[in-house]
Every structure is written in C-alpha cells, then in structure tokens.
Amino acid sequence: MAEHELKPLRVLMIEDSVDDELLLRRQLKGAGYHVSLERVCSEEALRTFMPPVCWDVVISDYKIVPQFDGMDALHTVREFDQTIPFFLLSGTVGEEIAVEAMRSGANDYIMKDKSARLPQAIERELRQAEERRARIRSEQQMDYFARHDMLTGLWNRREFDTRLECLFQDAKDNRHQHILMYMDLDQFKLLNDTVGHTAGDALLVQIAEVMSGFVIKPDDAVARLGGDEFGVLLANCEMDRALIVADEIREAVQQYRFDWRSQIFTIGISIGISLITPYSKSGGELLAEADSACFAAKAKGRNQVHVYKSDDLDTIEKKHEMRWVLAIPEALRSDSFQLYYQPIQMIGTGARHHGEVLLRMLDQNNRLIFPDAFIPAAERYDLMPAVDRWVITNTLQWVKAHLHQLHPEQEFSINLSGKSFLDVKFLHFLLDTLDAAAIDPKHICFELTESAAVGELSDAIKFISTLRDKGYRFSLDDFGSGMCSLKYLRKLPVDYLKIDGCFVKEIVDDAISRSIVASVNTIAHAMGMQTIAEYVENDEILAILSDLGVDYAQGYVVSKPMPLSNLISG
Numbered sequence: 293m294a295e296h297e298l299k300p301l302r303v304l305m306i307e308d309s310v311d312d313e314l315l316l317r318r319q320l321k322g323a324g325y326h327v328s329l330e331r332v333c334s335e336e337a338l339r340t341f342m343p344p345v346c347w348d349v350v351i352s353d354y355k356i357v358p359q360f361d362g363m364d365a366l367h368t369v370r371e372f373d374q375t376i377p378f379f380l381l382s383g384t385v386g387e388e389i390a391v392e393a394m395r396s397g398a399n400d401y402i403m404k405d406k407s408a409r410l411p412q413a414i415e416r417e418l419r420q421a422e423e424r425r426a427r428i429r430s431e432q433q434m435d436y437f438a439r440h441d442m443l444t445g446l447w448n449r450r451e452f453d454t455r456l457e458c459l460f461q462d463a464k465d466n467r468h469q470h471i472l473m474y475m476d477l478d479q480f481k482l483l484n485d486t487v488g489h490t491a492g493d494a495l496l497v498q499i500a501e502v503m504s505g506f507v508i509k510p511d512d513a514v515a516r517l518g519g520d521e522f523g524v525l526l527a528n529c530e531m532d533r534a535l536i537v538a539d540e541i542r543e544a545v546q547q548y549r550f551d552w553r554s555q556i557f558t559i560g561i562s563i564g565i566s567l568i569t570p571y572s573k574s575g576g577e578l579l580a581e582a583d584s585a586c587f588a589a590k591a592k593g594r595n596q597v598h599v600y601k602s603d604d605l606d607t608i609e610k611k612h613e614m615r616w617v618l619a620i621p622e623a624l625r626s627d628s629f630q631l632y633y634q635p636i637q638m639i640g641t642g643a644r645h646h647g648e649v650l651l652r653m654l655d656q657n658n659r660l661i662f663p664d665a666f667i668p669a670a671e672r673y674d675l676m677p678a679v680d681r682w683v684i685t686n687t688l689q690w691v692k693a694h695l696h697q698l699h700p701e702q703e704f705s706i707n708l709s710g711k712s713f714l715d716v717k718f719l720h721f722l723l724d725t726l727d728a729a730a731i732d733p734k735h736i737c738f739e740l741t742e743s744a745a746v747g748e749l750s751d752a753i754k755f756i757s758t759l760r761d762k763g764y765r766f767s768l769d770d771f772g773s774g775m776c777s778l779k780y781l782r783k784l785p786v787d788y789l790k791i792d793g794c795f796v797k798e799i800v801d802d803a804i805s806r807s808i809v810a811s812v813n814t815i816a817h818a819m820g821m822q823t824i825a826e827y828v829e830n831d832e833i834l835a836i837l838s839d840l841g842v843d844y845a846q847g848y849v850v851s852k853p854m855p856l857s858n859l860i861s862g
C-alpha cells in the first residue's frame with residue numbers, strides 16, 4: 293500500500309517493551325494505518341501525554357511495571373477522556389481481570405497471541421467512539437440551548453430560576469445572605485419602534501456584555517429573563533455592596549453609547565433589589581419582590597435603583613396588579629365577565645338608541661368589579677387583546693340574538709384597546725367575527741382612545757379605514773386629554789368625537805373648560821364628526837351642552853350603566 297493511502301492513526305501505547313512497540317507499529321502499518329505512536333510506561337509519563345495531546349486510541353499492556361498496571365492506566369486515561377477507545381493488549385491476564393477492565397471502561401481486551409484481530413477492533417471502536425462523541429456533542433449543545441439565552445448568550449430564565457433556588461436553599465441551610473436584582477431597560481420599546489427590532493436585538497447583546505462585566509465570582513450569575521429584562525444573582529453579598537454594584541451597573545448602562553448605523557443612542561435601566569435571607573419564603577416570592585422593586589424604580593422616574601420593602605406602597609400596588617394577572621385569564625375561562633351598557637342620548641331629540649358596551653367582572657363572591665380595578669393590569673401584562681376578543685365575541689352574539697327586539701337604529705359602541713388594534717392578527721379576528729355575525733354594520737361602532745390612536749397614527753388610520761369601508765362606525769374616546777392631538781384629528785377618519793369627561797364635569801363653574809368643550813365641538817363639526825360629551829352628571833351640564841350644540845350626552849343624568857340584558861327587559 294502506498295504511503296499516501298495509509299489512514300492516519302495516533303496511538304498512545306502504555307508498554308514497557310520496545311519489541312512490543314515495534315511489533316504493534318508493524319502490525320498497524322500492515323493493516324493500512326500511518327501510525328504516530330508515543331510509548332509510555334509510568335503514570336507520570338501517561339499524565340503528561342493525555343490532553344491537550346489528542347490520541348485516536350490507547351493500547352495498554354497489563355503488566356507494565358510493578359507499581360503501575362493496565363488497570364491503573366485505564367483509570368488514569370478515563371480521568372481525562374471518557375470516549376477514547378482503550379484496549380488492553382496482554383498475554384498474561386485471565387478472564388477475571390478482562391471482565392473487570394471492561395466494566396471499568398476498557399473497550400476491548402485482546403490476547404497478544406490473538407493480536408491479529410486488533411486492527412478490526414480498532415476500526416470498530418473508532419467508529420463507535422465517533423458516534424459517542426457526536427452524541428455527547430449534541431447533548432452538550434442541547435444542554436447549552438436549555439440553559440442559555442440564544443440572543444445574548446447569557447443564562448436564560450430557567451437556569452436563573454435554578455440558581456436562584458440554590459441560593460435560596462443555601463440561605464436557609466447555612467444562614468447565608470445573597471442578592472437578587474431584577475432589571476428592566478427603560479423605554480426600550482421606543483428604540484425598537486423607531487430604529488427597528490434588529491437594532492433592539494443588537495442593543496440587548498451589547499448591554500448583556502456590559503452586565504457580564506459585573507458578575508465575576510463563580511456563584512454569581514447574570515441572565516436575560518425575557519424581552520428587555522435581566523436578572524443578577526450575587527452570592528454571599530451584603531446589601532451595602534449590592535447597592536454599589538447596582539449603581540455601577542446602572543451607571544455603566546447609562547454611559548453606554550449604542551452606535552447603530554452612525555446614530556448614537558443611550559438607554560437607562562431600572563433595577564430592583566431583594567435580599568435572599570434565611571427567612572425568604574421561596575425563589576418565586578423573591579423574584580416577585582425584586583420585580584416589584586424594579587417596578588417601583590420605574591415609578592420613581594426610571595433609571596433608578598430601588599430596594600424591595602414590604603411596606604412599599606408602589607410595590608403593594610404592583611402586587612395588587614399581579615392578582616389581576618391571574619384573575620383575568622381565569623375570568624375569561626370561566627366567563628366571569630359581564631357585559632354592561634350605558635345609553636347615550638341625542639341631546640336635540642332625547643332619543644336613546646345609542647350606547648356604550650362596558651365590562652364588569654364578577655369575583656368569587658359574585659361581587660361586581662369595575663374595570664378601573666383590572667384594566668391597568670390587563671394593559672400592563674398584555675391581556676387586553678384577550679379581553680377585547682371576549683367582549684367582541686359576546687357582544688356580537690348578544691346583539692345578533694336580540695336584534696329583532698331592538699330599535700331599528702340601535703347602535704352599540706365597543707371599546708378597543710391600543711394593543712389590540714395594532715395587532716394584525718386581531719384585525720383578522722375582528723373581520724372574521726363580524727362576517728360570521730352578519731349584523732348590519734350600522735349597529736356597530738368601535739371606540740378607540742385618543743392617545744392610542746395618535747400614538748400609532750398610521751396603523752390606526754389603516755385599521756379604521758378597513759372597517760369603515762365595510763360600514764362600521766368609529767368613535768374617538770377621551771378626546772382632549774392629549775390636546776396635542778388636534779393636528780392629528782383631521783387625519784383620523786372617525787364618526788364621533790367623545791369629549792373628555794374631565795372638561796365636561798367642570799363646564800358649569802369653569803369658563804376655560806366650557807370654552808375647550810365649545811372649541812372641540814366646533815372643530816369636530818367642521819370636520820363632519822358628531823360629538824358626545826362624557827360625564828354628564830346633571831341637568832345643568834346637559835343644558836349648557838345643549839346651548840353649545842353638542843350632539844350627544846352620556847352620563848348619570850341620562851342613565852347609569854346597566855346589564856346589557858336590561859336593554860330588552862327594561
């Protein structure tokens with residue numbers, strides 16, 4: 293066989309006999325191998341030849357020197373490498389040792405007088421070793437994926453929870469004290485929305501690097517907990533040091549200059565800290581504390597560090613919110629929401645064929661809960677689209693079932709949250725549900741808040757136009773609360789303008805409120821919209837609205853909200 297046709301084979305031989313080495317070299321060459329071989333005959337030498345040197349196979353004699361035999365060699369090799377094929381090649385040992393060697397991790401045992409079968413065994417074991425290595429590589433890769441965040445390379449939420457659990461347990465068992473930090477970038481959405489998701493991703497990666505610089509001890513950890521949220525664990529750390537580290541992280545993030553296509557951006561970070569002590573209740577509770585503290589840091593104006601305190605008012609509010617986060621999906625599942633209806637009166641004629649659909653929740657004791665209790669939490673935790681879907685589905689079902697009992701011009705206003713109408717999937721859902729209900733569009737109006745519509749003007753216009761083309765009407769809610777929106781108003785193709793109740797309420801005593809209502813009314817009419825005044829609480833307000841020429845009134849003087857079903861029974 294020509295030299296270049298030989299297969300390379302790196303052999304580490306553990307053998308005291310030079311003759312046996314020559315024999316092996318000859319035999320392997322005869323079997324088609326180009327052999328690079330190193331022979332050692334002591335544990336010390338063996339250790340120096342194990343990694344970082346790479347071998348394909350280890351072939352060991354059994355009786356090497358009195359104080360070092362084949363079994364010792366096997367154990368030493370396995371200390372370094374679990375997968376390399378190890379052969380015991382000996383003329384002296386019996387079956388018992390052979391079995392023990394195989395049990396201890398040898399791949400084969402070959403008698404010297406039967407060494408002709410060695411090349412075949414090497415071939416087989418090389419193949420199997422490669423398979424073992426590939427399996428280990430893929431297991432390691434899976435393990436990496438399971439424990440790391442793919443974008444930043446930091447630990448992921450799952451690994452963070454595991455490590456937090458270990459520190460929690462350690463605090464309990466050994467009365468140690470550790471630190472948990474929960475961090476959330478400030479106004480990250482703004483960067484995402486203005487420069488794009490790819491820029492947002494790049495910033496997250498770079499901020500992750502900045503944070504990694506602060507986590508240096510082996511038991512410390514930094515993780516990306518999701519979105520723009522990060523967690524840090526500092527083992528055996530006092531609060532004084534934690535405050536210093538947290539402020540250094542905050543400062544480093546704030547000082548960081550993010551360069552995206554030659555534009556420079558800066559970002560802040562809000563940090564909540566909680567102390568892991570022997571008295572902590574659970575990892576989950578600690579995380580909720582740190583999250584609450586982070587929320588409190590945001591509430592204090594962002595780019596702040598806040599330490600969790602159990603009597604922290606902001607935190608308690610947040611906890612309160614967290615209750616709703618569980619209660620809302622449960623209410624959706626168990627149909628514990630109820631539809632209410634508040635009539636809107638045409639001021640000129642007194643007709644009441646228009647009204648707003650409102651939402652109430654029934655708690656476990658059948659007490660009625662008003663939306664201002666749960667809507668802020670639903671908005672913050674992305675539950676509004678689900679709530680909106682429930683309202684739409686149930687309102688349309690009810691209207692379809694009772695339309696024959698209603699006034700021919702009856703109109704229902706359904707509220708839509710900003711999160712919903714900006715979601716393309718939601719528009720598809722809405723169109724499908726409206727098609728399926730097949731209700732004459734003149735009966736349905738959708739209410740959007742001024743701030744949501746102006747905040748995402750072009751998406752809002754697209755959404756409104758799609759539905760208006762089909763005949764559905766639109767109402768702009770809370771108009772006036774933003775006041776910056778007058779210049780956008782002409783771009784929004786809506787049918788009704790609801791004048792913010794805070795001006796309407798004051799209309800009797802406050803001349804400025806009265807002139808704001810008058811101006812909004814005039815502008816709306818000039819744009820071909822009709823006006824609805826909210827919070828019309830008494831006849832005096834109603835009379836002034838009538839003088840000003842406002843078209844509709846909604847409020848206690850007209851009617852309090854009532855169950856939707858009262859519309860046909862009452």
Ligand SMILES: Nc1nc2c(ncn2[C@@H]2O[C@H](COP(=O)(O)OP(=O)(O)OP(=O)(O)O)[C@@H](O)[C@H]2O)c(=O)[nH]1
Pocket residue numbers: 443476477478479480481482484488489490491492493496518519520590594
């Ligand atoms: N680029 C990028 N954005 C993400 C990723 N995951 C979540 N987001 C976005 O991150 C933003 C998180 O925003 P929030 O934390 O809710 O709000 P914020 O703008 O940071 O405002 P505050 O937290 O109140 O200061 C949202 O716009 C998400 O869509 C991601 O993997 N990459």
